[in-house]
Amino acid sequence: MTDPLLSVRDLVSGYGSTRVLQGVNLDVDKGSVVTLIGRNGVGKTTTLRSILGSVKPTSGTVTFDGNDITELSPEKTAQAGIALVPEERRVFPGLTVRENVEIGRIGGRRDIEKPSVDEIIDEFENLARHHESRGANLSGGEQQMLAIARALVSAPDLLMLDEPTEGLAPSIVKQVQRKITELNDEGVTILLVEQNVQVALDAADYVYILDKGQVVHEGPADEVAESEEVLDRYLGVSLAE
Numbered sequence: 001m002t003d004p005l006l007s008v009r010d011l012v013s014g015y016g017s018t019r020v021l022q023g024v025n026l027d028v029d030k031g032s033v034v035t036l037i038g039r040n041g042v043g044k045t046t047t048l049r050s051i052l053g054s055v056k057p058t059s060g061t062v063t064f065d066g067n068d069i070t071e072l073s074p075e076k077t078a079q080a081g082i083a084l085v086p087e088e089r090r091v092f093p094g095l096t097v098r099e100n101v102e103i104g105r106i107g108g109r110r111d112i113e114k115p116s117v118d119e120i121i122d123e124f125e126n127l128a129r130h131h132e133s134r135g136a137n138l139s140g141g142e143q144q145m146l147a148i149a150r151a152l153v154s155a156p157d158l159l160m161l162d163e164p165t166e167g168l169a170p171s172i173v174k175q176v177q178r179k180i181t182e183l184n185d186e187g188v189t190i191l192l193v194e195q196n197v198q199v200a201l202d203a204a205d206y207v208y209i210l211d212k213g214q215v216v217h218e219g220p221a222d223e224v225a226e227s228e229e230v231l232d233r234y235l236g237v238s239l240a241e
Protein backbone atom coordinates (compact mmCIF):
# COMPACT_ATOMS: atom_id res chain seq x y z
CA MET A 1 0.00 0.00 0.00
CA THR A 2 1.26 3.47 -0.84
CA ASP A 3 0.87 6.36 1.56
CA PRO A 4 -2.16 8.61 1.01
CA LEU A 5 -1.54 11.86 -0.88
CA LEU A 6 -3.30 13.79 1.91
CA SER A 7 -3.56 12.67 5.48
CA VAL A 8 -5.38 14.59 8.22
CA ARG A 9 -4.85 13.43 11.80
CA ASP A 10 -6.66 14.52 14.97
CA LEU A 11 -7.32 17.95 13.51
CA VAL A 12 -8.73 20.43 16.00
CA SER A 13 -9.59 23.84 14.57
CA GLY A 14 -12.03 26.72 14.78
CA TYR A 15 -12.53 30.45 14.99
CA GLY A 16 -11.33 32.36 18.04
CA SER A 17 -12.51 30.46 21.08
CA THR A 18 -15.07 28.47 19.05
CA ARG A 19 -13.82 24.98 18.41
CA VAL A 20 -15.44 23.61 15.25
CA LEU A 21 -13.31 20.55 14.39
CA GLN A 22 -12.99 18.17 17.31
CA GLY A 23 -10.32 15.81 15.98
CA VAL A 24 -10.90 15.08 12.30
CA ASN A 25 -9.15 12.12 10.65
CA LEU A 26 -9.24 11.49 6.94
CA ASP A 27 -7.08 10.22 4.07
CA VAL A 28 -7.17 10.96 0.37
CA ASP A 29 -5.40 8.44 -1.85
CA LYS A 30 -3.66 9.65 -4.97
CA GLY A 31 -5.96 9.44 -7.98
CA SER A 32 -9.16 9.12 -5.97
CA VAL A 33 -12.28 11.25 -5.45
CA VAL A 34 -13.11 11.56 -1.76
CA THR A 35 -16.22 13.36 -0.57
CA LEU A 36 -16.95 14.92 2.75
CA ILE A 37 -20.65 15.17 3.54
CA GLY A 38 -22.70 16.23 6.53
CA ARG A 39 -25.44 18.58 7.61
CA ASN A 40 -25.06 22.37 7.57
CA GLY A 41 -22.56 23.78 10.01
CA VAL A 42 -20.81 20.51 10.97
CA GLY A 43 -17.39 21.79 9.84
CA LYS A 44 -16.92 20.73 6.22
CA THR A 45 -15.74 24.13 4.97
CA THR A 46 -13.63 24.56 8.11
CA THR A 47 -11.90 21.26 7.29
CA LEU A 48 -10.96 22.51 3.81
CA ARG A 49 -9.82 25.88 5.20
CA SER A 50 -7.70 24.15 7.85
CA ILE A 51 -6.02 21.97 5.20
CA LEU A 52 -5.37 25.05 3.04
CA GLY A 53 -4.07 27.06 6.00
CA SER A 54 -6.54 29.96 5.88
CA VAL A 55 -7.74 28.74 9.28
CA LYS A 56 -4.90 27.75 11.63
CA PRO A 57 -5.43 24.40 13.36
CA THR A 58 -5.10 24.35 17.15
CA SER A 59 -3.66 20.83 17.08
CA GLY A 60 -3.34 17.81 14.84
CA THR A 61 -1.45 17.36 11.59
CA VAL A 62 -1.98 17.70 7.87
CA THR A 63 0.46 15.71 5.74
CA PHE A 64 0.61 16.19 1.98
CA ASP A 65 2.79 14.15 -0.32
CA GLY A 66 4.84 13.06 2.69
CA ASN A 67 5.42 16.59 4.05
CA ASP A 68 3.91 18.15 7.16
CA ILE A 69 1.98 21.19 5.87
CA THR A 70 -0.02 21.90 9.06
CA GLU A 71 1.59 25.28 9.69
CA LEU A 72 1.86 26.49 6.10
CA SER A 73 0.14 29.63 4.80
CA PRO A 74 -2.40 29.25 1.97
CA GLU A 75 0.23 30.54 -0.50
CA LYS A 76 2.73 27.88 0.55
CA THR A 77 0.06 25.18 0.55
CA ALA A 78 -0.81 26.19 -3.02
CA GLN A 79 2.88 25.98 -3.95
CA ALA A 80 2.92 22.48 -2.48
CA GLY A 81 0.17 21.54 -4.98
CA ILE A 82 -3.23 22.05 -3.34
CA ALA A 83 -5.93 24.27 -4.86
CA LEU A 84 -9.30 25.21 -3.38
CA VAL A 85 -12.39 26.14 -5.37
CA PRO A 86 -14.24 28.06 -2.66
CA GLU A 87 -17.89 28.03 -1.78
CA GLU A 88 -19.84 30.63 -3.79
CA ARG A 89 -17.13 30.53 -6.47
CA ARG A 90 -15.62 33.96 -5.72
CA VAL A 91 -15.21 34.83 -9.39
CA PHE A 92 -13.98 38.41 -9.90
CA PRO A 93 -17.08 40.03 -11.44
CA GLY A 94 -15.29 42.93 -13.16
CA LEU A 95 -12.57 40.80 -14.75
CA THR A 96 -12.90 38.80 -17.95
CA VAL A 97 -12.80 35.00 -18.06
CA ARG A 98 -9.21 35.16 -19.29
CA GLU A 99 -8.18 37.62 -16.52
CA ASN A 100 -9.86 35.49 -13.83
CA VAL A 101 -7.90 32.42 -14.98
CA GLU A 102 -4.65 34.43 -15.22
CA ILE A 103 -4.97 35.26 -11.52
CA GLY A 104 -4.97 31.53 -10.74
CA ARG A 105 -1.69 31.18 -12.61
CA ILE A 106 0.11 33.47 -10.13
CA GLY A 107 -0.07 30.90 -7.34
CA GLY A 108 0.49 27.19 -7.22
CA ARG A 109 3.43 24.98 -7.95
CA ARG A 110 6.69 26.54 -9.05
CA ASP A 111 8.61 23.35 -9.75
CA ILE A 112 6.67 22.39 -12.89
CA GLU A 113 5.55 24.12 -16.03
CA LYS A 114 1.93 25.18 -15.60
CA PRO A 115 -0.57 24.95 -18.43
CA SER A 116 -1.29 28.18 -20.32
CA VAL A 117 -4.46 30.15 -19.67
CA ASP A 118 -5.75 29.31 -23.17
CA GLU A 119 -5.05 25.60 -22.76
CA ILE A 120 -7.15 25.54 -19.60
CA ILE A 121 -10.00 27.66 -20.96
CA ASP A 122 -10.19 25.49 -24.08
CA GLU A 123 -10.81 22.45 -21.88
CA PHE A 124 -14.13 24.01 -20.81
CA GLU A 125 -16.51 24.19 -23.73
CA ASN A 126 -18.81 26.65 -21.96
CA LEU A 127 -15.91 29.02 -21.20
CA ALA A 128 -14.09 28.83 -24.52
CA ARG A 129 -16.68 30.99 -26.25
CA HIS A 130 -16.62 33.58 -23.46
CA HIS A 131 -12.91 34.50 -23.21
CA GLU A 132 -13.62 38.20 -23.07
CA SER A 133 -16.89 38.13 -21.08
CA ARG A 134 -16.81 39.58 -17.59
CA GLY A 135 -17.34 37.27 -14.63
CA ALA A 136 -20.52 39.12 -13.66
CA ASN A 137 -22.10 38.30 -17.02
CA LEU A 138 -21.69 34.53 -16.74
CA SER A 139 -24.41 32.13 -15.60
CA GLY A 140 -23.99 30.31 -12.26
CA GLY A 141 -22.81 27.17 -14.05
CA GLU A 142 -20.29 29.12 -16.14
CA GLN A 143 -19.00 30.87 -13.02
CA GLN A 144 -18.51 27.49 -11.35
CA MET A 145 -16.55 26.22 -14.37
CA LEU A 146 -14.49 29.42 -14.29
CA ALA A 147 -13.70 28.92 -10.60
CA ILE A 148 -12.56 25.36 -11.40
CA ALA A 149 -10.49 26.59 -14.38
CA ARG A 150 -8.83 29.23 -12.17
CA ALA A 151 -7.81 26.51 -9.73
CA LEU A 152 -6.60 24.10 -12.43
CA VAL A 153 -4.26 26.60 -14.06
CA SER A 154 -2.07 26.32 -10.95
CA ALA A 155 -1.54 22.62 -11.90
CA PRO A 156 -2.62 21.21 -8.51
CA ASP A 157 -2.12 17.60 -7.47
CA LEU A 158 -5.09 17.91 -5.14
CA LEU A 159 -8.18 19.90 -6.05
CA MET A 160 -10.54 20.72 -3.17
CA LEU A 161 -14.05 21.73 -4.23
CA ASP A 162 -16.45 23.32 -1.74
CA GLU A 163 -20.08 22.75 -2.71
CA PRO A 164 -19.58 23.18 -6.46
CA THR A 165 -23.19 22.35 -7.37
CA GLU A 166 -24.84 24.71 -4.88
CA GLY A 167 -27.65 26.72 -6.44
CA LEU A 168 -27.27 25.20 -9.91
CA ALA A 169 -30.06 23.77 -12.08
CA PRO A 170 -30.14 19.96 -12.30
CA SER A 171 -28.78 19.86 -15.88
CA ILE A 172 -25.84 22.06 -14.83
CA VAL A 173 -25.26 19.94 -11.72
CA LYS A 174 -24.76 17.00 -14.11
CA GLN A 175 -22.23 19.04 -16.14
CA VAL A 176 -20.22 19.86 -13.02
CA GLN A 177 -20.36 16.21 -11.95
CA ARG A 178 -19.11 15.12 -15.39
CA LYS A 179 -16.29 17.64 -15.16
CA ILE A 180 -15.21 16.26 -11.78
CA THR A 181 -15.12 12.73 -13.24
CA GLU A 182 -13.23 13.96 -16.33
CA LEU A 183 -10.61 15.75 -14.23
CA ASN A 184 -10.17 12.71 -12.05
CA ASP A 185 -9.76 10.52 -15.17
CA GLU A 186 -6.99 12.94 -16.22
CA GLY A 187 -5.20 12.24 -12.93
CA VAL A 188 -6.32 15.03 -10.57
CA THR A 189 -7.00 13.83 -7.03
CA ILE A 190 -10.17 15.41 -5.64
CA LEU A 191 -11.51 16.22 -2.18
CA LEU A 192 -15.11 17.28 -2.59
CA VAL A 193 -17.48 18.87 -0.09
CA GLU A 194 -20.99 18.41 -1.43
CA GLN A 195 -24.48 19.04 -0.04
CA ASN A 196 -26.16 17.11 -2.82
CA VAL A 197 -25.81 13.62 -1.35
CA GLN A 198 -26.61 11.87 -4.62
CA VAL A 199 -23.84 13.80 -6.42
CA ALA A 200 -21.47 13.22 -3.51
CA LEU A 201 -22.01 9.47 -3.60
CA ASP A 202 -22.04 9.16 -7.40
CA ALA A 203 -18.82 11.14 -7.83
CA ALA A 204 -16.84 9.58 -5.00
CA ASP A 205 -14.70 6.53 -4.50
CA TYR A 206 -14.70 6.99 -0.73
CA VAL A 207 -16.91 8.99 1.62
CA TYR A 208 -16.51 10.57 5.04
CA ILE A 209 -19.55 11.76 6.99
CA LEU A 210 -18.89 14.60 9.37
CA ASP A 211 -21.07 15.44 12.37
CA LYS A 212 -20.32 18.01 15.07
CA GLY A 213 -16.72 18.38 13.98
CA GLN A 214 -15.88 14.68 13.83
CA VAL A 215 -15.93 11.91 11.27
CA VAL A 216 -18.78 9.66 12.38
CA HIS A 217 -18.85 7.26 9.45
CA GLU A 218 -16.64 6.40 6.48
CA GLY A 219 -16.57 3.87 3.70
CA PRO A 220 -16.50 3.19 -0.03
CA ALA A 221 -19.19 5.28 -1.76
CA ASP A 222 -21.24 2.30 -2.91
CA GLU A 223 -21.38 0.91 0.62
CA VAL A 224 -22.40 4.27 2.11
CA ALA A 225 -25.08 4.64 -0.60
CA GLU A 226 -26.63 1.41 0.65
CA SER A 227 -26.45 2.30 4.35
CA GLU A 228 -29.96 3.66 4.67
CA GLU A 229 -29.74 3.90 8.43
CA VAL A 230 -26.48 5.89 8.29
CA LEU A 231 -27.79 8.28 5.64
CA ASP A 232 -30.95 8.86 7.62
CA ARG A 233 -29.20 9.28 10.96
CA TYR A 234 -26.44 11.69 9.91
CA LEU A 235 -27.87 13.38 6.85
CA GLY A 236 -31.62 13.03 7.22
CA VAL A 237 -31.93 11.74 3.67
CA SER A 238 -33.06 8.58 1.99
CA LEU A 239 -31.96 8.00 -1.58
CA ALA A 240 -34.65 7.17 -4.09
CA GLU A 241 -34.34 3.75 -5.76
Ligand SMILES: Nc1ncnc2c1ncn2[C@@H]1O[C@H](COP(=O)(O)OP(=O)(O)OP(=O)(O)O)[C@@H](O)[C@H]1O
Pocket residue numbers: 015018020038039040041042043044045046047
Ligand atom coordinates in the same frame (compact mmCIF):
# COMPACT_ATOMS: atom_id res chain seq x y z
N1 LIG B 1 -15.35 32.82 9.71
C1 LIG B 1 -16.03 32.27 10.74
N2 LIG B 1 -16.02 32.83 11.98
C2 LIG B 1 -16.70 32.27 13.00
N3 LIG B 1 -17.42 31.14 12.91
C3 LIG B 1 -17.48 30.54 11.71
C4 LIG B 1 -16.80 31.08 10.55
N4 LIG B 1 -17.03 30.25 9.50
C5 LIG B 1 -17.82 29.26 9.97
N5 LIG B 1 -18.10 29.43 11.28
C6 LIG B 1 -18.91 28.53 12.12
O1 LIG B 1 -18.28 27.27 12.16
C7 LIG B 1 -19.25 26.23 12.14
C8 LIG B 1 -18.91 25.26 11.01
O2 LIG B 1 -19.02 25.96 9.77
P1 LIG B 1 -18.60 25.32 8.38
O3 LIG B 1 -18.80 26.38 7.34
O4 LIG B 1 -17.28 24.68 8.48
O5 LIG B 1 -19.70 24.20 8.21
P2 LIG B 1 -20.15 23.38 6.95
O6 LIG B 1 -20.25 21.97 7.38
O7 LIG B 1 -19.27 23.69 5.79
O8 LIG B 1 -21.61 23.91 6.69
P3 LIG B 1 -22.28 24.75 5.51
O9 LIG B 1 -22.80 23.72 4.61
O10 LIG B 1 -23.34 25.50 6.21
O11 LIG B 1 -21.21 25.61 4.90
C9 LIG B 1 -20.60 26.88 11.99
O12 LIG B 1 -21.19 26.95 13.26
C10 LIG B 1 -20.29 28.27 11.49
O13 LIG B 1 -21.22 29.21 11.94
